Amino acid sequence: MVGPHITMRRSAGLRLLALLSLSMISFTHVWAATYTLYIEPGFLTINGDGGGVISVWGYTDANGAPPMVPGPILEATQGQSTSVEVINNHNQNHNFVIQGVTTDTGSIAPGGRKTYTFTPSQGGVFFYRDTLASNVNREMGLHGALIVRSSTANRAWNNGPSYNIERLWVLSDMDVPRWNTRAAAGQSVSTGTYRPNYFMINGQGGFDGMHDPNTVLQGRVGQVGLVRIVNAGQFDESLHWHGNHFRVIDRNGQHLSNFEWQDTINVKAGQTMMVLYQLRGGIFPMHVHTAQMETANGVYLNGTATLIVGN
Ligand SMILES: [Cu+2]
Numbered sequence: 398m399v400g401p402h403i404t405m406r407r408s409a410g411l412r413l414l415a416l417l418s419l420s421m422i423s424f425t426h427v428w429a430a431t432y433t434l435y436i437e438p439g440f441l442t443i444n445g446d447g448g449g450v451i452s453v454w455g456y457t458d459a460n461g462a463p464p465m466v467p468g469p470i471l472e473a474t475q476g477q478s479t480s481v482e483v484i485n486n487h488n489q490n491h492n493f494v495i496q497g498v499t500t501d502t503g504s505i506a507p508g509g510r511k512t513y514t515f516t517p518s519q520g521g522v523f524f525y526r527d528t529l530a531s532n533v534n535r536e537m538g539l540h541g542a543l544i545v546r547s548s549t550a551n552r553a554w555n556n557g558p559s560y561n562i563e564r565l566w567v568l569s570d571m572d573v574p575r576w577n578t579r580a581a582a583g584q585s586v587s588t589g590t591y592r593p594n595y596f597m598i599n600g601q602g603g604f605d606g607m608h609d610p611n612t613v614l615q616g617r618v619g620q621v622g623l624v625r626i627v628n629a630g631q632f633d634e635s636l637h638w639h640g641n642h643f644r645v646i647d648r649n650g651q652h653l654s655n656f657e658w659q660d661t662i663n664v665k666a667g668q669t670m671m672v673l674y675q676l677r678g679g680i681f682p683m684h685v686h687t688a689q690m691e692t693a694n695g696v697y698l699n700g701t702a703t704l705i706v707g708n
Contacts, residue, residue, distance in 0.1 A: 430479045432458075432471055436487045436505075436527075438581065439464040441538060443595060445604020447696025451573050451595065452581030453538035454487060461486070466600040467567040467629060468541030471525070473517050475548055475555050480514040491534060495525040495543050496667070497650050502528055517545040520554025521647055522565070522625035522669050531588045532631060536576055540629035542567055553623055558646055558656075558673055560623035562616045568664065568701055570630035571595045573694075591631060596690040596700040603684070603691070603702030615706040618678045625671050628664040634690065637661045638674070638705060639681040647671035661686060676707035 434456040440463070441453045455464025473479040483493040483505060490504040498515050505511045517523075523543040527534035542565055547555045570593035571577055576586050598606040606612050614622050624643075628634055637660065644656035649668045656673070664670050684691060684702040693699035 430473055430477060432469070432479075432481045434458065434468060434481060434483045434493070435460050435462065436483065436485045436491050436539065437462065437464045438487055441466045441600060443597070443602045443604075443693055443699070445602050445693065445699045447693030447699050448602060448604065449573070449595075449694060451571060452577045453571075454491075454534065454581075455538040456483070456493075456541060460484070464538055465541075466538035466597075467569065467627075468525070468539070470541065470565060471543040472546060473543060474546045475517060475520045478514065478516045480512055482510060482512045484510040490529060491527050491539065492529055493525060494528045495523050498523050498543065504529065517543075519650065519652075520545045520547045520552070520557060521650055521652075522627060522671060523650070524627045524629060524667065524669055526629060530586075533576060533580055533586050533588065535629065536571060536591075536631065537580055538569075538571075540567070540569065540627075542625070542627045544625060553646055553671060553673070554652060557652065559621070560673060561620040562614075563623045563625070564612065564614050565599070566612065566624060566626045566703070567599055568626065568628045568630055568634050569597045569600070570632050570690075571597075593630070593632060594692075594694045596630070596632075596685070596692070598701050598703055602693045602699035604693075604699050606701070606703045607682075609703070613704045613706060614674065614676075614683070615704075615708070616676050618676050618707045620676050620707075622674045622676060623671065624674065625669070626664055627669050628666055631666050632687075632690070633663055633665045634701060635661055635663045635686045636683060636701075637686050638683050640679070641674065641677065641681055641705060643672045643674035645670060645672050674705070676705070678707045681705040 456468030
């Protein structure tokens with residue numbers, strides 16, 4: 398699921414460049430980023446011990462393409478008009494809400510479409526998801542992240558702290574037998590019981606998450622990494638960076654003025670966090686301090702884990 402993310406990011410960037418040069422030649426106005434997302438049912442494969450094939454619903458970036466979990470990375474710039482068209486190719490109602498950015502929670506009927514236009518004023522990372530069906534739709538995979546960039550490159554927000562490299566970590570959990578399998582079969586889900594048996598970082602268990610170049614925080618010693626974190630799951634996650642301290646610069650959309658030094662942070666379910674970290678030499682694990690979340694379907698070692706690498 399990482400390949401499509403890269404493709405999406407590059408093509409979106411090229412599209413922006415094309416739009417920018419057009420507007421410079423012909424007329425002066427604010428250029429816009431545009432995205433189209435398709436809601437599709439399908440499967441997510443978790444590799445490694447305890448892995449499996451999970452029925453999911455996801456946003457994706459091409460008509461009829463497999464669902465992406467998390468959905469495509471959306472990128473905007475502070476003060477720039479952005480629009481996202483969402484096309485529902487599934488047989489149930491869905492929606493698309495960016496927490497703290499858009500407010501329309503109305504349904505998109507099967508076969509229907511809706512366009513959301515917004516101009517983000519604040520830089521950072523924002524959680525988008527389907528808010529319908531008592532979290533079932535979000536749990537099934539209909540979630541992702543919007544990155545709002547500063548007007549000048551490599552700052553966490555306009556006039557905010559600077560960085561050299563960046564990563565996005567979207568955390569999620571799924572109760573496959575009680576939620577995914579039933580929902581995908583059109584059966585009712587008893588939402589009072591939620592006992593997730595899969596825990597993911599960027600849609601992968603740690604078996605892949607510890608090797609994925611888009612997830613592993615890797616760079617040269619001394620470089621500053623910005624990690625944007627979205628907890629799209631329904632369980633709080635305590636992330637522990639082995640042998641390292643980082644600074645929390647934003648919690649749930651609130652820029653912090655006194656950055657806090659931490660080696661473990663609790664990212665609450667449905668919330669976001671941004672941290673800055675200066676790379677040290679070595680290879681260090683980043684994992685969750687809840688044993689259950691270090692598993693896939695009860696088997697250790699998988700789940701929410703990646704690496705921090707300085708060379
Ligand atoms: Cu630890």
